[in-house]
Amino acid sequence: MKNESLFEALSARARSEPPPSVDVAGRVIAILNAEQNRVERMTEKPLLWLAAASSAFAVPAVIVAIMVYNASTGPLYEISQAIAWVVQ
């Protein structure tokens, strides 16, 4: 098949093409340093961490409060219904 053999021959020819020379060392190190600084800045923000910790405590506290409320209102409701019946 001529197309395939032509394709293979061109591929072999293309393999000898030299790639452009690059020097990315400086930029890569700059990017990594910037990333490192960003991470460090994040760890240095006390208010951010305080807010995160508050949220972490608040969420389970609300869940527990709802559960307790539901559990406690049931018997109270029953007692109030019984009292209402006696009063009548």
Add this chain to the structure above:
Amino acid sequence: MLSYPSHMVLSILPGRTVSLRAEQLLVELVYSLMDSEFVAEDRQKTNASLAAEHRDVRLSLQGDSDAYTRLIKQHQSHVSRMLWRFSRDRLVHEELVQDVFVEAYLSLNSYREKAPFGHWLSRIATRVGYRYWKQLARRGETESFSLAEWDELPGKSPDQMDPGRAADLLHRLLGQLRPRDRLILTLRYLEGCDVAETARRTGWTKSMVKIQSMRARKRLEKLFAQAGKGLRE
């Protein structure tokens, strides 16, 4: 078995009454001993450079930017060569090379020192290049290519063609295929990787590579046939 010219054989043992066959055997023995010395020397050098590379990796993990700079400088031409297959736009190409080294640093913890660092980088480079092609495909950006260009190729041997022109033509031709097909054909033909190397670079199994390779070749033929230019025998 290697054969040596008679003047070479005789010059080693001048004036001796040894049969030619025996001389040849002696010469082969001498050469094989010399070769084994060179091989041992090469192996020592390779081991030393691998040890230095592993030391630089460990130092980089501890935050030594000079060590990582050394690793980049050592491998950037190899990575550049691979990514030149993925983009022929110099700016994009440079950005891709940069991305490879940033990504490599961020996942340096996963490098196990079982294989040379360059092999590990080539997997990342393939992943970065493939991701770039998928982004292009999602955006519907394909480079222009006309099959007429293919037909207009000179009738003379492709060996006469400028390598850059050949690479550019193939790059645009393969750009008409889906990223997966393009990747497999690029690695197998343009990079000249065998099945095992392609599997290592892509992270696919060898049988997967064979199947994908077959499908991609069929799609390429279909591309020629659709344009009514296929099977020019």
